[in-house]
Amino acid sequence: MYEDTERCVRAVQSKDARFDGWFFTAVLTTRIYCRPSCPVVAPKPHNMRFYPTAAAAQQAGFRACKRCRPDASPGSPAWDHRADVVARAMRLIGDGVVDREGVPGLAARLGYSPRQIQRHLQAEVGTGPLALARAQRAQTARLLIETTDLALTDVAFAAGFGSVRSFNDVVREVFALSPRELRARVRRGAATAGSGTVALRLPFRRPLCPDNLFGHLVATAVPGVEEWRDGAYRRTLRLPHGPGVVALRPAEDHVACELRLSDFRDLGAAIARCRRLLDLDADPIAVDEHLASDPALADEVAAAPGRRVPRSVDAEELAIRAVLGQQVSTAAAATHAGRLAALAGETVADPDGGLTHLFPSAETLSALPDDVFRLPAARIAALRGLAAALAARTIDLGPGADRAAAREQLQALPGLGPWTVEVIAMRGLGDPDAFLPGDLGVRLAAERLGLPASPAALVRRAEAWRPWRAYAVQYLWATGDHAVNRLPVTAA
Missing domain, CATH: 3.40.10.10 (DNA Methylphosphotriester Repair Domain)
Structure with a gap:
């Protein structure tokens, strides 16, 4: 634009x-x-x-x-929704890959040379990966300066700067204030968060409907990994430098976010994953205008505009949970996942609530014996095949994943049908056009709205909703009476 x-x-x-x-x-x-x-x-x-x-x-x-x-x-919806190499690179940079692995690491993840990545980004966004990462470091530094009591020297290295001098130079260049001046400005007007925590606001484009967004996350919450407490959705985070805990609370013009991190170097990655979880970089005006042009959806869009797609902070975790949820109820899937988390997940300290574990990694799950899963043999085989592929990195579901390639690789695994693959694409890979024509809730909604109920006919009818069919699914689900559609009102 x-x-x-x-x-x-x-x-x-x-x-x-x-x-x-x-x-x-x-x-x-x-x-x-x-x-x-x-x-x-x-x-x-x-x-x-x-x-x-x-x-x-x-x-x-x-x-x-x-x-x-x-x-x-708010971030640009272009990088959030697009599937080309530039968008994939922008998502990886937002997740901190350049800071952790450098430009060669970014290029290797995308299957290009560093020079090609530089050329693509320069042509599309006007600058290269190092400048993009530098801008992100400056914003991370500002958050730490304004919301924590960390010494400024610690802020410099936590934000990813190689030296205090470069930290001072960049902050002064970007914000026309020194780090000390930035901290003095905020101290005049607001208190900082407690030790080990960062409190910030996650902006979004209005409107935002929190009901299905937080309702879905809470209704499918894994005990010990996720919870609803004091009006906030809380969960554990597996981050590059150690575990963390986040509390996300919807407000009128932002989502209040409180992060407790074991290493402040993970701040940028944690923010990126929380934004991805809540789909906060979506453009609801564009989505809703398109979907409301269909008379079948117009009333649903008008009743609760701004629905987002509840996603995930970890697409590999989401994929494992999607397999656990095949052909069982929401409650049963959460029970299975909670039992595995308690058995094999890394323990996490949570002084503010009831979170106890990280969700087990693919490597951990692939090493467990069959009898701990308590699932049908076919589903155990599907789970093992997926976990092994993720552990071996033959399937990439990360922020920079090629969505088309990931779909093909998932479809090739035994036991992963179309429903599972599309759930992973929608909530794990962030594909705005993922669609679930065979989902029971979608089929029942189609009947209520006078739409074709058979999957094949519904796919043809849903051509009019492209490229936003994942959002159409949210409006279809909202026609039913299910906990995923309701914002929780009671504490855990």
């Missing part, structure tokens, strides 16, 4: 928050870049320049606006 100058100018002049994260506006006279909804007086059009990412604006010599904080705007 950033190349459509006339449209961008109109969005800035109207201060349209729907386009926050879609592009960034840089002002030649002030050398500042803003989000489209910045409340300051709109600059003259001939003084505006537009960039697809905050990193590209920074690379061009602009600094972040202190008022609208464009570095903290």
Whole structure:
């Protein structure tokens, strides 16, 4: 969108928050870049320049606006939903791969050379992987400066900087304030989180319907791994440098997020995974306008606009749970998963609630004897085949996964039918067009709405909903009376 100058100018002049994260506006006279909804007086059009990412604006010599904080705007739906190499690279960078493995590691995950990745990103987003990772480090540093009591030296290394000098230089360049000045500003207006925790807001594009989003996560929660407590969905996190716990609470214009991390270097990855879990980078206006154009869905969209697809913080975990949930109730699937977590999951300390374990890794599950699963032989075989493939890394379900290739690899495994593969694609891989025509809830909803109930006929009818069929599934499920559609109201 950033190349459509006339449209961008109109969005800035109207201060349209729907386009926050879609592009960034840089002002030649002030050398500042803003989000489209910045409340300051709109600059003259001939003084505006537009960039697809905050990193590209920074690379061009602009600094972040202190008022609208464009570095903290919702992410672009383009990188969240697209399946091409640039989108896959952006998701991996957001997950911290460049900081942990460098550009060669990013390129290896995508099957390209470092030079090819540099060229693709430069052409599409106006800057390369190092500048994108640098911008993310700056934002992580700002969060740690403003929300924790960590010493600034510790903040520098936790945010991924190689030296205190580079930390100071980048923060001053990006925010026009030193780290000490940033901390002094926030101390004048707000208290920081306790030791070991980070409290922050996760922005999103309105509207957002929390009912099915949090309702689904809580209704399918694995005991010991997930819970609903004091109005928040809480769960354990398996992160690159150690375990963590997150509490996510829906609010009017943001999701309140409190992270307890064993290593602050995981902050960026944890935020990316929480945003992915709640589908916070979706564009609900575009999705709902498209789906509401179908009379069969128009009333459902109007009744509760802004439905998101409840996803996962760990696609491998989601895949294992999808196999456990084959042909059983939601409650039975959660019971099976909870028993495995208690038996084989790594223990986690949770002083604020009842979380006890990480969900077991694929490597751990593949080594367990058959008798611990208490499942039919065919499902044990399917579970073992999936766990072995994930442990051997012959199937990639991570943020940078090729969705088409992953689908083919999953379909080739014994015991994984179309329903399981599409659930993994929808909730694990984040495919916005994944569809479940054979799902019982979808078929019952189709009957209620006068749509074809047979899978083949429903697939043909659902062509009109592409490329947002995963969101259509959420509206179809919402026609039924099930706990996945209701926001919990009581404490765990």
